[in-house]
Amino acid sequence: MQLFHSPLSPFVRKVMVVAHELGLADRLECVPSAAHPVNRDRTILARHPLAQVPTLIDERGDALADSRVICEYLDALGGPRLFPPAGPERWRALNLQSLADGLLDAALLVRYELTARAEGERSKAWIAAQTAKIEGVLGWFEGEAPGFADRVDIGTIAVACALGYLDLRFADATWRDRHPGLAAWYAGFAERPSMRASRPPGV
CATH class of the missing domain: 1.20.1050.10 (Glutathione S-transferase Yfyf (Class Pi); Chain A, domain 2)
Known part of the structure; x- marks a missing residue:
């Protein structure tokens, strides 16, 4: 899996913390990106229309954006452990x-x-x-x-x-x-x- 990544993004950090907690960090290839609110990163844009970090390219090659979506996806792969069940x-x-x-x-x-x-x-x-x-x-x-x-x-x-x-x-x-x-x-x-x-x- 590939993760469009910025080491200063708190939303990327949330994804990485989840990945480490679930033992999945070694399955993520962190791809450096230059996402910006004005000048969008065209590499990310080619995969997802929001061109934001984090964006995950999952194991099927689909692009998932938004840390909330990505974290729940990872939790489903590794557990689930970090998202409690219904209730x-x-x-x-x-x-x-x-x-x-x-x-x-x-x-x-x-x-x-x-x-x-x-x-x-x-x-x-x-x-x-x-x-x-x-x-x-x-x-x-x-x-x-x-x-x-x-x-x-x-x-x-x-x-x-x-x-x-x-x-x-x-x-x-x-x-x-x-x-x-x-x-x-x-x-x-x-x-x-x-x-x-x-x-x-x-x-």
């Missing part, structure tokens, strides 16, 4: 993943606003609105952190990858000071072999 635990894990991905969407929009637009084109109101979403989700995570405990599922993996991205791109955000329970949980989860193996270069 309350599944919805809890999927909702947690959705919140973590929403935090990442907001963080990436801030990042793109600061790096893809000229300074005179940036919107302070837009940045403030996206930052408020991030803070709201972090507050929710802080309240839920005692229940994370030793859980290793798609929800907690997504949360950990989202927090890792904040450390990578917004190192001055000091989220740990405001969310000590979440910080304590993350300190332990971040040392899992799957998280260590997928750390962005230089982190």
Whole structure:
């Protein structure tokens, strides 16, 4: 299987953490890509119309995009283990993943606003609105952190990858000071072999 890959993408990292947890990482060939919100990577575009990372070329040669789809596909190959079966635990894990991905969407929009637009084109109101979403989700995570405990599922993996991205791109955000329970949980989860193996270069 081939994975169109960027080592700095938090969504790619989520896929890689899942692959490592399931023992499937050695079956993935990571293909470097230059996906960008403005200038799309034509190599990916030739395989999938969204031209985004991550995009997986599965064992049949079909292209799957979106980390949520790819992670569930890998889980089906390796288990399933990280996506709970139908019932309350599944919805809890999927909702947690959705919140973590929403935090990442907001963080990436801030990042793109600061790096893809000229300074005179940036919107302070837009940045403030996206930052408020991030803070709201972090507050929710802080309240839920005692229940994370030793859980290793798609929800907690997504949360950990989202927090890792904040450390990578917004190192001055000091989220740990405001969310000590979440910080304590993350300190332990971040040392899992799957998280260590997928750390962005230089982190």
